[in-house]
Amino acid sequence: MLTITVPASSANLGLGFDCLGLALDLNLTVTVGQKTTQWEVIHPFGVDIPADRHNLIVKTALLVDPEIQPHQLTVTSDIPLARGLGSSSSALVAGLALGHFLAEGKINRQQLLGEAAALEGHPDNVSPTIFGGLQLTNEDFHDVKSTRLPLDDDLIAFTFIPNYPLKTDEARAALPAEYGRKTATLQAERLANLVVAAFQNDLTAFQHLVEKDLVHEPYRAKLAPEFLTIRKFAHEHGLAGTYLSGAGPTVVSLQKPADAKRLESAVQALNLDGEIKLLSLQQSGFQVSGHLN
Ligand SMILES: Nc1ncnc2c1ncn2[C@@H]1O[C@H](COP(=O)(O)OP(=O)(O)OP(=O)(O)O)[C@@H](O)[C@H]1O
């Protein structure tokens, strides 16, 4: 059986709105079963998510080649939907990988990046999903390029996943249409320094700068009230590095393992409505294993 395994991703890291993203060790898997007359998708997401050719994974595969033969797909996932962990990008990348594999028997990651970025509308989730690690990606859909930024392998993501969804469209609608010169210049200066901190392996500067976004977090904080509660609480424990993951509502704090554990114990005591996970960073992007029946 052919299995496509695709990681979750956490976009923005504060300052890198629509251009920075990090792959995390939660996975969507798509196992390709027998050929069928109609597409059948066995998945765990409930009745709101289609189980036929209208399923996002199948629809995306059919964009590669509308003539590919229907198969039975079995989908499993520990990536929660609409929580800011890139579920839609993981599904798009799985669909494109499936489409190329069924149509051509091979997959080109660079080609997939351009296609997935154009479909998603911004490249920050799809890029780490395809290549793994921390990726800085440009917005030119005719020539999408992604660069891996070094990040301490030892870091883990303290992750708080609230018990309510927040659709990306809704969280984008909360943002201003335009920004002033002061905001633009400060954001550019800070993002440049965040990239330098990554290359210099300066974790203290990196964690400090992650919290300096002016473009989206100030407007989205009201949609995900746990975000500022957790950031403030982390500061009381001497920890920086906390940001709103993607469009929210998930909150991520990048920490050394001992500090992540400390934050986990402290946040557990707050009894917030949601789930805490300590996640490793995923370094290799999506994987394809096995073969077609
Ligand atoms: N495996 C999947 N199969 C089918 N549809 C999916 C799958 N994963 C995500 N989706 C669709 O994508 C929607 C979520 O997309 P949305 O962009 O709002 O959030 P997200 O990708 O989880 O978070 P973010 O983009 O902020 O990181 C789901 O409600 C569902 O319609």
Ligand SMILES: N[C@@H](CCO)C(=O)O
């Ligand atoms: N950069 C995107 C990520 C969510 O898909 C946003 O913040 O809206």
